Amino acid sequence: MIRFADVSVTYSGAAAPALHGVDLTVPEGELCLLVGGSGTGKSTLLGTVGGLVPHFTGGTLHGRVTVAGRDTRTHKPRELADVVGTVGQDPLAHFVTDTVEDELAYGMESLGLPPEVMRRRVEETLDLLGLAALRDRPIAELSGGQRQRVAIGSVLTVHPRVLVLDEPTSALDPGAAEEVLAVLQRLVHDLGTTVLLAEHRLERVVQYADQVIWLPGPGEPPVTGTPAEVMARSPMVPPVVELGRVAGWSPLPLSIRDARRAAGPLRERLAGLAPVPRPRPAPGDPVAEAAGLVVRRGALEALCGVGLTVRAGEAVALMGRNGAGKSTLLSTLAGLHEPASGTVRVGGLVPHRSRPRDLVRKVGLVPQEPRDLLYADTVAAECAAADQDAQAAPGTCRTLVAQLLPGVADDVHPRDLSEGQRLALALAVVLTARPPLLLLDEPTRGLDYPAKARLVAELRRLTALGHGIVLATHDVELAAELADRVVVLADGEVVADGPTADVVVSSPAFAPQVAKVVGEGPWLTVRQVTDALEARP
Ligand SMILES: Nc1ncnc2c1ncn2[C@@H]1O[C@H](COP(=O)(O)OP(=O)(O)OP(=O)(O)O)[C@@H](O)[C@H]1O
Ligand SMILES: Nc1ncnc2c1ncn2[C@@H]1O[C@H](COP(=O)(O)OP(=O)(O)OP(=O)(O)O)[C@@H](O)[C@H]1O
Incomplete structure (x- = not known):
């Protein structure tokens, strides 16, 4: 055809x-x-x-x-x-x-x-x-x-x-x-x-x-x-195939169903073990707080009474159906919408009433459409401007781009970048400013698995330094890898807020592949499984 x-x-x-x-x-x-x-x-x-x-x-x-x-x-x-x-x-x-x-x-x-x-x-x-x-x-x-x-x-x-x-x-x-x-x-x-x-x-x-x-x-x-x-x-495989490789399953499973059929012996090896907890800092003071937040978009109430606290050193994943209000919540925290009622504070400021140059020191947003953030004619000029705006050492932003995604050329117009390349550039621009609160709207669109892993590593480094992160995402594997906490929105309301494992495992829609295959544990990522097997006495 x-x-x-x-x-x-x-x-x-x-x-x-x-x-x-x-x-x-x-x-x-x-x-x-x-x-x-x-x-x-x-x-x-x-x-x-x-x-x-x-x-x-x-x-x-x-x-x-x-x-x-x-x-x-x-x-x-x-x-x-x-x-x-x-x-x-x-x-x-x-x-x-x-x-x-x-x-x-x-x-x-x-x-x-x-x-x-x-x-x-x-x-x-x-x-x-x-x-x-x-x-x-x-x-x-x-x-x-x-x-x-x-x-x-x-x-x-x-x-x-x-x-x-x-x-x-x-x-x-x-x-x-x-x-x-x-x-x-x-x-x-x-x-x-x-x-x-x-x-x-x-x-x-x-x-x-x-x-x-x-x-x-x-x-x-x-x-x-x-x-x-x-x-x-292929070096790029979904978690279920990676798990199959680790466990030595042949043929390699492509679906959850195939993997579950093969998983009996792995479950036995994991019985009595628990995921090794990742060392993480104790959450610090709040970097953002919202209470009773109501935000209207046109005639519609996109947020109806949302309460949320994000602390320094914490990574929070915001999940929920299309249209639930995730982007609206992020952009309200970034000062782009004025709430109809309720309160919102970011680093002590009221975002929609603050001057942009004060707000950029407190919060950075990578929007769902990264293009909205980019205005220079070349990748190199965009990076130079980001360094200057953030008063960072020259080369900081360019190094971040190369770390996230190697092979992005300097002289290309951001418009001509591939989707993943453009996102890597937008992420680097915002990360260069190192704001205490980082807001990321769907930060993995167009990113391949290795780039995603490097993004996770960079974000973990930032939380360890005390930055707070909120990411709106449909990528359940990303939430499992990165988030300490998951907040689920439905029709503008918070319907769940708790530790990642508790929230995602209890929902078939949000459970990552490893949780579906291995079950009890709760095991969320291939890494947790391999670490536990290696640490086994
Ligand atoms: N500019 C706008 N004017 C009016 N309504 C809007 C506008 N933008 C979004 N909405 C509506 O507000 C609600 C919340 O949208 P929002 O973009 O916050 O959802 P979301 O959870 O981020 O969705 P998605 O997962 O699809 O990105 C939706 O019903 C949407 O149709
Ligand atoms: N209109 C264009 N002009 C110049 N270069 C372009 C144009 N469109 C794409 N490119 C370049 O061609 C290469 C391939 O881009 P393409 O968008 O096909 O990649 P992709 O595999 O779809 O990436 P992604 O997974 O990030 O969407 C990239 O290096 C990109 O910068």
């Missing part, structure tokens, strides 16, 4: 190709998963299928990509729109209408489908993606995950034969991610749709894939195989 013949792509001004030696076929009716580190060219590869690369991005494509027999070099993206539906990493950049319902209908209108068909498909899709309650809402007023659902819905209504999705679950809560993947699987099985999707959180998708394409490095030719074949070789 999709054929790549010796494809390479070189962006203008780049020293080396972003993509090279791609020679492969995605058969009709398969779900094909594209994996690889941040910046290895996944988005570039996906972009060639719908013709966005190079028609819209610039650069040069060598070789040939055909979809349902059409050459994407001679067919413009709109001449492929009836066959290929593409959802990019940044939905906001692609929305053409203002409201949810109009956006779902737009693709069908451009193809001239009859009104009764459009009506029916809009209704079906609203139900399928849990968007019915939001149908009349302006897209600009949706939460990140709500927007991602609309973006996915807007391509589903067209019923394209090929779906190309770039990290389609990155902003979705765990339940919504499962639902979207179930929908995709049904399209593949029942309608013979061909799906090509890139994803970093393999724990969410690998068990659904028929084929995996792995890009081992920037400009390196892909390796293809069944999920089991590629997972046996």
Whole structure:
């Protein structure tokens, strides 16, 4: 259905190709998963299928990509729109209408489908993606995950034969991610749709894939195989595979179910043991306190009476469904919204009434869209400005970027960075200022597993130094690795607040893979399991 013949792509001004030696076929009716580190060219590869690369991005494509027999070099993206539906990493950049319902209908209108068909498909899709309650809402007023659902819905209504999705679950809560993947699987099985999707959180998708394409490095030719074949070789694997490697299971499990079947002997070895607690400082004084916080967004009460205390040295994960109010809480702590009632204090200041230059010494926010934080023309200039703003030694920010994600070039415009590279830059900019309270909104979108591990290490270092951290995240594995405490929001209210292990293990939605496989303990991470086995007398 999709054929790549010796494809390479070189962006203008780049020293080396972003993509090279791609020679492969995605058969009709398969779900094909594209994996690889941040910046290895996944988005570039996906972009060639719908013709966005190079028609819209610039650069040069060598070789040939055909979809349902059409050459994407001679067919413009709109001449492929009836066959290929593409959802990019940044939905906001692609929305053409203002409201949810109009956006779902737009693709069908451009193809001239009859009104009764459009009506029916809009209704079906609203139900399928849990968007019915939001149908009349302006897209600009949706939460990140709500927007991602609309973006996915807007391509589903067209019923394209090929779906190309770039990290389609990155902003979705765990339940919504499962639902979207179930929908995709049904399209593949029942309608013979061909799906090509890139994803970093393999724990969410690998068990659904028929084929995996792995890009081992920037400009390196892909390796293809069944999920089991590629997972046996790839350095980037989900926790369940890592656990399988540690425990010596063969074949390696890809799903929780397979792993549970193999886990009997491991459970016996772990019986009577407990996770070795990580040394961590005793929490200090509060760096942020909110009580009875009510915040309105338009007509909607996004937070209704939230209480939260964050202490120095503490890492708190904020979890909960899309639209629960996580981003609203973070941005209120950063002074971006004025509460309708209740109190909020950050480092002794009332955030929304404080001067920006006083507030930056107390709190730093990495927003859900890191682009909002970046304004210079090059990576180097952005880093120099961050050093200056924070009065840090020259080179501080650049070193942080390189630590988080090696291989980001100095002279690239932040706009042209890959998703993960841009996030690493935004994180470095905020970390350079070393504010006592760090707020991170979905800090792992686009990050590969090694980059995520380095981010966790850096954040742990900061908590050890007494910084307080609040991260809003749907990444249950990240919460398990990093957070001391988990706070769950639902419809603007706090519904759980307690030690990570207590909160996540009691909820199937938030439990990490290791907890689901090993059970009692509570074991949350592969590291805890290996440490305990090694320390065993
Ligand atoms: N429009 C562009 N102009 C110049 N360089 C670009 C452009 N788009 C991407 N690049 C570069 O090409 C490389 C590959 O980027 P791409 O977005 O394909 O990576 P990716 O594997 O999707 O990464 P991520 O997992 O972070 O999303 C990166 O080094 C990036 O900086
Ligand atoms: N600019 C806005 N105007 C009006 N309502 C908004 C606006 N931004 C968000 N909302 C609404 O406020 C509620 C809370 O949104 P928020 O972004 O805080 O949720 P979230 O928990 O961060 O969601 P997600 O997990 O999807 O990022 C949602 O119902 C959302 O639709």
